[in-house]
Amino acid sequence: MDLNIPLYVFLFFALFIFFSSFFTVKQQTAAIIERFGKYQSIRHSGLQLKIPIVDKIAGKINLKIQQLDVIIETKTKENVFVKMKVSVQFKVIQDKVYEAFYKLEYPHDQITSYVFDVVRAEVPKLKLDDVFERKDDIAIAVKRELNEAMTTYGYDIINTLITDIDPDIQVKNAMNRINAADREKSAAEYEAEAGRIRIVAKAKAEAESKRLQGQGIADQRREIARGLVESVDVLNKVGINSQEASALIVVTQHYDTLQAIGADANSNLILLPNSPQAGSDMLNNMVASFTASNQVGEAMKRAKAFDKTEKKSTPKPPTPPHLPESGDVEGYDSTK
Structure with a gap:
């Protein structure tokens, strides 16, 4: 029984040595093997073998792409403080796992320091608006x-x-107010331009309406004049002279107007004079005025003709005799 104890110990030790000789490395991972504290080798994904007790896994490095978010507070050229978030995507170069493991202990801190240095060197050169517009240039400078x-x-x-x-909250609010004011200004300009277009269009429409209305009135009056001429010609043919015909037409239009006013029950228009004898009085007055006008016209024509006759019959004054020059006084004959 006592002899079996060493056997169990030997078997246990053998199994321990066997299992500790093998290890696995995950995909996109590198394992660093050290022998008695000294770098021995780099093992990649898969089943690997090492010498138990002598070799040990010093560490593992992730070969995947990693991201580090760095938040930086800095100021712009016009002394406006801004907070910037810079995301750095990096990975370990597969051929330089040794340098990544032994040369740099805290890579995140190192990357953060460089990001702070570059951003705080670039942003103070720019105004706040330029920081937003040129953020890609800043990112390229950080990467370089x-x-x-x-x-x-x-x-x-x-x-x-x-x-x-x-940016700072007060600066952000000021920028929002400026943006809102610019948009209100643009809206006011567009509204004013739209109002101007409406006014111009309305004025053009009114002008066109007045033109067409005037043209219609002119055409109406032209047709009325033609109708009056035809009416006068018809009355002349039945023995009524032009003066009486014109007066008769005016009186007829007067009664037509009264009829049109009376046809509208809601009309409050009064045509003066509107007494029963107004038509006959108007006719007599117009005939008398036309007759007087013709008599005055004939008298003026006769007066003009008489003036022309008098001017033609009046003799011209005699031409004065020719006087000699001062040097010819002695030879001048006064009897001539």
Whole structure:
């Protein structure tokens, strides 16, 4: 029985040695093997073998792409403080696992320091509006600086992104007010332009309406004049002279107007004079005025004709005799 105890111990030790000789490494991971504290080798994914007790796994490094978010507070050229969030995507170069594991102990802190340095060197050169517009340029500058520094330590910077720019709350409110004022200004300008267009269009429409209305009135009056001429011609043919015909037409239009006014029950228009004898009085007055007008016209024509006759019959005054020059006084004959 006592002899079996060493056997069990030996078997246990053998199994321990056997199982400790094998280990596995996950995909996209690298294991660093040290022998008595000294670097021995790098093992990649799969089943691996090491010498028990002599070799040990010093550590494992993730070969996947990682992201580090860095929040930085800095100021712009006009002394406006902003908070910026910079996302750095990086990974360990597969051929430089040794440098990544032994040369740099805290890669996140190192990357953060470089991001702070670049951002605080670039942003103070720009105004706040330019920071928003040129954030890609800042991200490129961060990536360039990080690549130059981190490649030595076995890290590759895949990309850098500025994912957030947050100014001070008071500055943000002021920017919102400025933006709102600009939009209100643009809206007022558009409304004013729309009002101007409506006014111009309305004025053009009114002008066109007045033009067409005037043209219609002119056409109406032209047709009325033609009708009056035809009416006068018809009355002349039955022995009524032009004066009486014109007066008769005016009186007829007077009665037509009275009839049109009476046809509208809601009309409050009064035509003066509107007495029963107004028509006959108007006819007599117009005939008398036309007759007097013709007599005055004939008298003026005779007066003009008489003036022309008098001017033709009046003799011209005699032409004065020719006087000699001062040097010819002695030879001048006064009897001539």
